[in-house]
Amino acid sequence: MIYQGKQKIWSDYQKEIPSDRWFYVRSCIRQSFFPASEKYFLHICRDLLGKDIYETEHHTTCGGIAYHCDTIPQETAMTIVARQFALMTEAGYKNLVTSCITSFGNYTEILETWREFPELEARIRENLWKATRREFEKPEYVAHASDLVYKFRNEIAERAKYRLVDAQTGKALRIVEHIGCHYSKMFPHKGIGGAEYPCVLSGMVDSWGGEVVDYPERRHCCGFGFRQYLVKANRSYSVSNTHKKFESMEPYRPDAIITNCPGCPYFLDRWQYVIAEQTGKTYGEGGFGIPVFTYEEFAGLMLGIDPWDLGLQIHQVAVEPFLDKIGIEYDPKAKYLGLNKEEILRPGLPQRLKCF
Amino acid sequence: MIDFGFGLSRSSAVRLDEVDLSLYRKLEALEPGVRTCMACGSCTSTCTAGPWSGMSVRKVILNLQRGKNVSDMLQACMLCGKCTMVCPRGINTRHLILSLCRIYDEKK
Numbered sequence: 323m324i325y326q327g328k329q330k331i332w333s334d335y336q337k338e339i340p341s342d343r344w345f346y347v348r349s350c351i352r353q354s355f356f357p358a359s360e361k362y363f364l365h366i367c368r369d370l371l372g373k374d375i376y377e378t379e380h381h382t383t384c385g386g387i388a389y390h391c392d393t394i395p396q397e398t399a400m401t402i403v404a405r406q407f408a409l410m411t412e413a414g415y416k417n418l419v420t421s422c423i424t425s426f427g428n429y430t431e432i433l434e435t436w437r438e439f440p441e442l443e444a445r446i447r448e449n450l451w452k453a454t455r456r457e458f459e460k461p462e463y464v465a466h467a468s469d470l471v472y473k474f475r476n477e478i479a480e481r482a483k484y485r486l487v488d489a490q491t492g493k494a495l496r497i498v499e500h501i502g503c504h505y506s507k508m509f510p511h512k513g514i515g516g517a518e519y520p521c522v523l524s525g526m527v528d529s530w531g532g533e534v535v536d537y538p539e540r541r542h543c544c545g546f547g548f549r550q551y552l553v554k555a556n557r558s559y560s561v562s563n564t565h566k567k568f569e570s571m572e573p574y575r576p577d578a579i580i581t582n583c584p585g586c587p588y589f590l591d592r593w594q595y596v597i598a599e600q601t602g603k604t605y606g607e608g609g610f611g612i613p614v615f616t617y618e619e620f621a622g623l624m625l626g627i628d629p630w631d632l633g634l635q636i637h638q639v640a641v642e643p644f645l646d647k648i649g650i651e652y653d654p655k656a657k658y659l660g661l662n663k664e665e666i667l668r669p670g671l672p673q674r675l676k677c678f
Numbered sequence: 679m680i681d682f683g684f685g686l687s688r689s690s691a692v693r694l695d696e697v698d699l700s701l702y703r704k705l706e707a708l709e710p711g712v713r714t715c716m717a718c719g720s721c722t723s724t725c726t727a728g729p730w731s732g733m734s735v736r737k738v739i740l741n742l743q744r745g746k747n748v749s750d751m752l753q754a755c756m757l758c759g760k761c762t763m764v765c766p767r768g769i770n771t772r773h774l775i776l777s778l779c780r781i782y783d784e785k786k
Contacts, residue, residue: 538691539692555684561686599682600680
């Protein structure tokens with residue numbers, strides 16, 4: 323391929339992300355899986371970087387999870403999304419930022435569908451008016467929250483207390499980045515780097531001092547797949563996908579995994595326990611597994627936020643060996659203390675996967 | 679071991695260091711366009727023979743990149759050239775398949 327052609331393709335993959343005034347919509351599942359990630363995204367953007375990010379308690383799920391599970395038709399998801407747009411319009415915002423990758427894919431898919439079929443948009447506007455007496459303007463820009471963290475990655479690096487570097491050896495830590503399928507596989511031009519060179523997470527890892535691991539199954543799905551997990555009879559398919567990824571990344575000895583999707587970190591994390599119990603095999607060093615983080619948790623750790631405030635005790639795979647490598651300070655005794663700093667119930671420990 | 683009520687399939691992870699790429703390299707020499715394939719599947723979705731014969735240009739390229747035999751699939755191709763017309767990368771898939779047939783013929 324000629325050089326100018328490459329430059330043209332690369333420029334098509336870049337996103338001009340607005341730097342301020344965003345309407346934020348949360349994920350419907352992340353708050354139970356990774357309870358502090360969204361809180362610290364808002365904290366970093368608002369309090370540290372001084373950005374205007376608005377959220378309302380009236381917003382709901384985008385319907386994407388039910389749509390991708392084939393339990394609701396797209397028109398229903400469209401009306402739910404139209405209501406979110408109405409809330410954004412009422413609040414006076416024009417840029418929408420989503421916490422969830424599937425929401426990002428869902429909003430993008432719906433806007434593209436309306437562009438192709440304006441009569442469908444008119445019908446959804448009518449549905450929304452009849453149901454809620456609301457009207458809306460379409461967002462000028464839809465971004466995923468990881469796009470914003472990518473945009474501000476160097477500002478975060480400037481304020482960082484830690485870097486993705488082994489405190490003992492001084493070497494860059496080896497990080498696997500896993501991007502959710504609905505980020506750029508559906509609409510490549512909507513993701514930074516497109517579907518072929520998605521760099522939204524690798525850019526963060528580079529800026530924060532780590533080394534990105536390239537491995538054969540890098541772009542393979544995490545295995546969540548909605549129906550593949552939600553129907554118990556299909557879970558073998560889900561865990562086999564995750565198993566395939568771990569088998570592929572194992573020879574490259576990654577220190578940690580960073581993800582930008584609600585499902586990916588959950589399944590890459592929890593299935594390590596299931597694989598260990600089913601096969602006796604653990605990945606990573608010392609039988610602890612490979613810790614999996616959201617990009618907000620990574621950013622929070624770099625900025626020196628307490629790991630237990632970031633909710634890292636909710637992870638299945640122990641994060642302590644990774645924290646020790648970087649030299650992050652934490653109190654092991656405080657891991658299972660409640661918000662009132664009193665002891666709460668401790669989880670049962672796995673038989674094969676080592677955990678604290 | 680815990681019985682979770684569902685099993686685990688054997689991993690089909692690709693180990694690129696152990697793959698025999700000799701066939702793919704020969705094809706690259708004859709049809710360099712194969713390097714630009716992004717596995718979008720446009721060729722497969724438009725293939726007339728595909729639905730009943732299992733023919734898939736996308737799978738042919740992918741399997742070659744993984745060192746697998748694809749001669750059975752090639753026999754199902756009718757050389758209609760529809761895949762060439764839809765390829766967003768402009769790969770001459772018809773020439774690609776004919777080149778592969780030639781490589782297999784030379785092997786015999």
